[in-house]
Amino acid sequence: MGKIAILLPDLRPGGAERLHVNLARAWIARGFEVEFVLRQRRGELLGELPRGATVVSLEASRVRGSVLPLSRYLRSTPPQALLAAMWPLTAVAALAARLAGFEGRVLGSEHSPLSLAYADRGRLHRWILSTSQRWAYPRLDAAIGVSAGVADDLARMSGLPRDLFKVIHNPAALGMAGVRTDVPLELASVPRPVFLTVGTLKRVKRQDILIDAFGRLAAHGRGTLCILGDGPERDALAAKVQALDLGDAVLMPGFVADPGPWYAAADVFVLSSEYEGFGNVIVEAMEHGLPIVSTDCVAGPAEILEGGKYGTLVPVGDAQALSEAMRDALPAPLAKAALQARAREFGLDVVAERYLDLLIPGWRSGAVA
Structure with a gap:
């Protein structure tokens, strides 16, 4: 049914990284190919990837060094859609897709209120952050905040209209309660x-x-x-x-x-x-x-x-x-x-399908957008 690429820094254990592993599992179960495109191939969650998921490493020691390798990836083995998580990779994805002439859909998701996450970085960093947001988010097919609070923060920081940002809550309910009852x-x-x-x-x-x-x-x-x-x-x-x-x-x-x-x-x-x-x-x-x-x-x-x-x-x-x-x-x-x-209400299946509606419109009917 097509390939979805997920762009992340790496797969060290964290909430954002783990939720994308779970999304991959749900998408593979629906017949999609999923490829993790990592700035660096490392992290404990590499061992938890679902069967069938593949990994590509950009081998970039710095974020800015990932732009050209990602652009080459999008030209040489283009997925049907790319989901980039966490600034600055959301901005990197928009730039690399433009350089590559990538015709698939590109989504960016932010997982924290960036004004707080980078509050101690100084004025120059804040200018770089807000300027890159203003350039990148309108060039994505969808800019996503994982909560209304995150979306509100993105709009304030970037100066862009609030309705540009969609809210998709994280797939945190995995149906695992009661599966294991052994007490640690x-x-x-x-x-x-x-x-x-x-x-x-x-x-x-x-x-x-x-x-x-x-x-x-x-x-x-x-x-x-x-x-x-x-x-x-x-x-x-x-x-x-x-x-x-x-x-x-x-x-x-x-x-x-x-x-x-x-x-x-x-x-x-x-x-x-x-x-x-x-x-x-x-x-x-x-x-x-x-x-x-x-x-x-x-x-x-x-x-x-x-x-x-x-x-x-x-x-x-x-x-x-x-x-x-x-x-x-x-x-x-x-x-x-x-x-x-x-x-x-925050179940994996519900959220996985909301992402698919943006990544590959028409997937429910089998049509290709």
């Missing part, structure tokens, strides 16, 4: 309740504030905190755990390929981020019926939780409010069925 050994005999967070250990996720919030609970014997993931903040977070004398009450098992059993074994899910593009992990937790506590950050959590209907939202950076919400999450949790029904 690390959680088999720990004090309850278990508060779980999942994500890369980096500054924006603010796991340091989560540790502070949990510390207030731990002083009263309030269970176990499990921080699932790895990243550059690991040593600093481990030092904070020791400084607060939390000892075995905080677990940091590192990255796991399948977090499903950890969701299944937890009692409450907590997200403490300064900002998100969407918040895949919230949907994953809801799919397992977990009560949710999240910062009311830009851009996804409030959209997913419908302003607090499906979970508790607290101010960003407020450890006391986060602690109180964690304490109150268990006595009267929302019905598991309601959480799971909400999660299904």
Whole structure:
């Protein structure tokens, strides 16, 4: 039915990378070929690609070095459509497609509010970012934000009309809840309740504030905190755990390929981020019926939780409010069925087909746009 190329920096574990692996799986199941075009061929998720997916490496050590290799790829083995994820690759895709004379469709998707993601880079970087956005987005067949908050931010930064940007939420509900019921050994005999967070250990996720919030609970014997993931903040977070004398009450098992059993074994899910593009992990937790506590950050959590209907939202950076919400999450949790029904609205099949409608119009009828 045609080939779809997915342009990414690499396949190191991250929310955007993992969701494209899942989209590829759904598209291959529908008869499409999928090829990952990577700036560099590396990352743990290479081992999780679905059967039939292929990989091309541009062998570009810097982003600007990927323009010509991508242009050559689009000329020599053109896909029917190209989906580029995350600036500056969205701008690179628009430029390379023009240089190649590529006649297929080109989509760009942004997965975070770029004004916040690059807030500390200075005026020159901001000018480069906004200028490249103004040039690139109108030249794409579709510019996509993974939440309304991200789309709003793109319009503000670029100065382009808001209606240029489409919103397609991430395919975070994968139908995996209940598939595996084995309890991770690390959680088999720990004090309850278990508060779980999942994500890369980096500054924006603010796991340091989560540790502070949990510390207030731990002083009263309030269970176990499990921080699932790895990243550059690991040593600093481990030092904070020791400084607060939390000892075995905080677990940091590192990255796991399948977090499903950890969701299944937890009692409450907590997200403490300064900002998100969407918040895949919230949907994953809801799919397992977990009560949710999240910062009311830009851009996804409030959209997913419908302003607090499906979970508790607290101010960003407020450890006391986060602690109180964690304490109150268990006595009267929302019905598991309601959480799971909400999660299904972000199902893989629904989202995969929304992308296909933009990538290959007419695919439903078998026609080629």
